[in-house]
Amino acid sequence: MVRGKTQMKKIENVTSRQVTFSKRRNGLLKKAYELSVLCDAEVGLIVFSPRGKVYEFSSRWYVRSMFICLEMFDCSLVPFRRFFGLFL
Secondary structure, three states: OOOOOOOOOOOOOHHHHHHHHHHHHHHHHHHHHHHHHHOOOOOEEEEEOOOOOEEEEEOOHHHHHHHHHHHHOHHHHHHHHHHOOOOO
């Protein structure tokens, strides 16, 4: 069975948008984990939800320490949000 191509535009239905975000976020975190294991890569991933919640993955303790520093100084997240166009 072939899936249709997904149109890249904002999902207008709030419930569908939240479900899609949750599924794709989980898929992205899984891919980051797989990349770190299969390729022995150092991977760090930060995902901001539409409501401002932060989800993170890190493959090494020193990458995780970067996330801890960002959480301690919430203002440090502002450059990331600006870089990715997320003005929350």
